Amino acid sequence: MMGAAVSVESLKLRRSLVGVITTCALLVGTVVVLAGITFGVAQQRSDLVTKLGSAARLDWAGLVPAATQIISVGSLLGFGVMLAWMFGREFGDGTITGLFALPISRGRIALAKLAVYALWTGAVGLILALGVLCLGLAFGYGSPAEGVWAGLVRLWVLMVLTGFIAIPVAWTATVCGSVLAGVGCTVGLVVIAQVTALLGVGGWMPVAAPALWAMSDGSAVTVAQLGLVVVFALVFAVLTAVSWDRLQLRR
Amino acid sequence: MLEFAAVGHRFRSGAGVTDLSFAVHPGEVVALIGLNGAGKTTLMRLGLGMLRPQAGEVRLFGRPLHRLPSSAFTGVGALVDVPLAYPELTAEENLRLSSRLHGGTPAQVAEALETWRLTALADRRFRRLSSGNRQRVGLAAAMQHDPRMIVLDEPSNALDPASVILLREQLLRRARAGAAVLVSSHHLDEVARIADRVLLMNAGRLIGGLDTAGPDLERAFFARLRADDESRTSEETP
Numbered sequence: 001m002m003g004a005a006v007s008v009e010s011l012k013l014r015r016s017l018v019g020v021i022t023t024c025a026l027l028v029g030t031v032v033v034l035a036g037i038t039f040g041v042a043q044q045r046s047d048l049v050t051k052l053g054s055a056a057r058l059d060w061a062g063l064v065p066a067a068t069q070i071i072s073v074g075s076l077l078g079f080g081v082m083l084a085w086m087f088g089r090e091f092g093d094g095t096i097t098g099l100f101a102l103p104i105s106r107g108r109i110a111l112a113k114l115a116v117y118a119l120w121t122g123a124v125g126l127i128l129a130l131g132v133l134c135l136g137l138a139f140g141y142g143s144p145a146e147g148v149w150a151g152l153v154r155l156w157v158l159m160v161l162t163g164f165i166a167i168p169v170a171w172t173a174t175v176c177g178s179v180l181a182g183v184g185c186t187v188g189l190v191v192i193a194q195v196t197a198l199l200g201v202g203g204w205m206p207v208a209a210p211a212l213w214a215m216s217d218g219s220a221v222t223v224a225q226l227g228l229v230v231v232f233a234l235v236f237a238v239l240t241a242v243s244w245d246r247l248q249l250r251r
Numbered sequence: 252m253l254e255f256a257a258v259g260h261r262f263r264s265g266a267g268v269t270d271l272s273f274a275v276h277p278g279e280v281v282a283l284i285g286l287n288g289a290g291k292t293t294l295m296r297l298g299l300g301m302l303r304p305q306a307g308e309v310r311l312f313g314r315p316l317h318r319l320p321s322s323a324f325t326g327v328g329a330l331v332d333v334p335l336a337y338p339e340l341t342a343e344e345n346l347r348l349s350s351r352l353h354g355g356t357p358a359q360v361a362e363a364l365e366t367w368r369l370t371a372l373a374d375r376r377f378r379r380l381s382s383g384n385r386q387r388v389g390l391a392a393a394m395q396h397d398p399r400m401i402v403l404d405e406p407s408n409a410l411d412p413a414s415v416i417l418l419r420e421q422l423l424r425r426a427r428a429g430a431a432v433l434v435s436s437h438h439l440d441e442v443a444r445i446a447d448r449v450l451l452m453n454a455g456r457l458i459g460g461l462d463t464a465g466p467d468l469e470r471a472f473f474a475r476l477r478a479d480d481e482s483r484t485s486e487e488t489p
Contacts, residue, residue, distance in 0.1 A: 001321075004351040011348065015339045098335025098392075101299040101402075103325045103354045249301040250262055 001104040005112035009086075013116055018085045026078040026124055030070055031131050037066055038139060060141050064151035065215065067132045068158060072211030075159050076190055079121055079166040084182025086113050087240070088173035096177075097249065107245035114170065114237055118163060125159025154214045161210035161226070164233035165189065171240040174247075206232035252277050252400050252431035253298055258307035260297060268293050268455040271307070275431045277399070280422060282442040283435040284461065284472065285452035291435040294452070295331050295404050298433065311400065325354040328398030330406060334389025338378035342369050342388050345377055346395060355396035363395035367417065382409040390418060394425065401425060401432045407441060419445050439468040453479045 013019045040048040041056050049056040055065040087110070090096040099106055129152045136144065144152070166189065173182030193208040202208035203221045206229045213221035254274040261267035268290040275281045283291050296302045297309055300316050309316040312323055335352070336345040346360045346369075364370045367387045372380060377388065386409045394401060401422070407415050422445055426432050436442045442449055443463035451458045451472070458479045465471050 001352075001354065004354075008348050008351055011340070011344065012337055015337075015344075017339065093337070094333030095335055095337065097296075097301060097332045098329075098349070099352075100301045101324050101327045101329050102352050103322050104352060105321050248303060249296055 002108055002112060005104050005109050006115055009109075009112045009116040010119075013086070013120060016085075018089075019082070019120075022078050022082050022085075023120075023124060026075060027127055027131060030067065030074060030128055031135060033070055034063065034067055034132065034135055038063065038135075058139070058141075060136055060144055060148040060151075063132065063136050063139070063141065064148060064155065067128075068151070068155060068211075068214045071128065071155060071158060072162065072214060073190060073194075075121075075124075075162045076166060076193065077186060079117075079163050080169045080186025080189060081183060082120070083117060083166055083169040084173045084179050084186060086117060087170045088177070088179030088182045091173075091177035092179050096247075100249075105245055106247055107241040110170070110174070110241045110244035111237070114167070114240065117170075118160075121163030122156075122160055125156040125163075128159060129153070129156040151217070154218065158210050158214035161213075161229050164229055165193075165207050165210060167233045167236040167240070171236050171243060174240055174243045204228065252312065253402075253433060254310040255294075255298070256308045256310070258297055258304045258309055260293065260302050260305050266290075266455065268297070269306075271297070271457055273450060273457060275400075275433045277429050277431050278426055279447045280426045280432040280434065280445050282446035282449045283433065283452055284437070284439065284442055284449060285435075286476070289452040290455040291452055292331065292404055293455075295329075295402055295433070295435065298402055299327070299329050299331065301331070322354075325396065326399040327402070328353070328393040328396065328400070329402040330389045330393040331402065331404040334385060335392050336377045336385065336388050339376065341374050341376050342380065342384075343373040345388055346392055349392035350395055353396040353398075359395045359397070363391040366421070367391040368414075383411055383414060386410055387414055387417075390421075394421065397425075399430050401430055401434075403432075403434045405435055405437065407436060407438060415441065439472060443468060451475055454483065 037048065037052065038058065041052065041058055041062065052066060055062050055069065090099065099109055132155060133144065133152055166186065168189065169182045169185045172185035173179060189207050193211065196202050196205040196208045197212060202212040203225045209221050209225050209229050213226060252275055255271045258271040259269045271294060283294065285291050293302065297304055303317065311319055312326065335349050340348065343360065343364060346363055347357070350356070350360050364373050367390060369387060369391060372384055377385060380388065390406060393403065406418055410418060422432050422434065446463065449461040449463055451461050453476050458475065461472060461475065
């Protein structure tokens, strides 16, 4: 029955307007913004060059860090919106009533949603990393060196880990029974990530660690701190599944 | 098949249901009637595990509902509040989705489309269907896997007369085949046509049965409700 739930959730994601728009926004949006930044740097726009710092270069060493910066915030927002919708919509649309009295438990349905979500984040991350590669090649940056390949792999891992840290959104949308509550949680996660990074405690804060890790080329965050990101995600995944299992429809 | 033993559940607002005891047996259609807010939907939610009883026990297929293994729910079909159907999917996709989640077979989907006269609408997205057609998709989704226990809350809502007849035939056919059916309705005449027993609900309690063979069902219905209201008022008055 788990296979049936995964296939059902996959169909719902593929056919939904929210799924298509969020995917396009993440993929096309990031590539368009990167192309715009590259154009601005080529035009020597001083305000942009100042903001980009060491990333204000017309080569791979400029493109990959710029992509990492954009993706670290953009993907958290996009993934949070997707989770808020995947879990909160069942309450908003009222379809949650139909997910009771089934031969598959609601906890497993929640896990199926998370499995589909994880596959989606992995796929979006892969396509985006390939998109950045294509963009660099199109800009004439030449064949990527070994360090660039490592940066592109980090970009993909960043997307996967960002997918992990957004999982509290699924729990919030479930407990509150609302898409908007999930979106609110997403905004909260972005704020926490930014503030803790500024305060310098980011490495031990799972919400901030993936972006710090990717932006420092892997030097600012330890393996233990990255492991904490996985534990954080597992805790909220279990909380979400348990909340679905224990769900009651009190009006 | 489905048994309630002194079941109660109160919401924080004070509304809810109290001391519900009844059973629905195989081959039987039991109808639940009452005014809006009487507690019919709450009763059905308790019967399907959407709410846990604060008092008493609900038993399904002879076992307490909270101890029933998930696999036993292949034998349950329900439509309460909103159909299990997603607006972005077509009618057929929604039926396939529901069939998979109920452990049904693809052949049952094709049969359901035909039975519920949905073949011409199979490729139309659920959001583009009229409310009556949506209800028929919901009913098909609830019953296509041939459940032994059927629970339907106001199933004739939004249905046209032809679909009401179709629903009646389906319920009677399934009951004859041994299914237990619990259905709520506002339509007394409709209930009289299909139900073996009619249970009256008022202010969160079951207040007995209604004889559907009587000459004026509406009069009998309101007389029973009035008598119950007066009885409760006199009990509450010191």
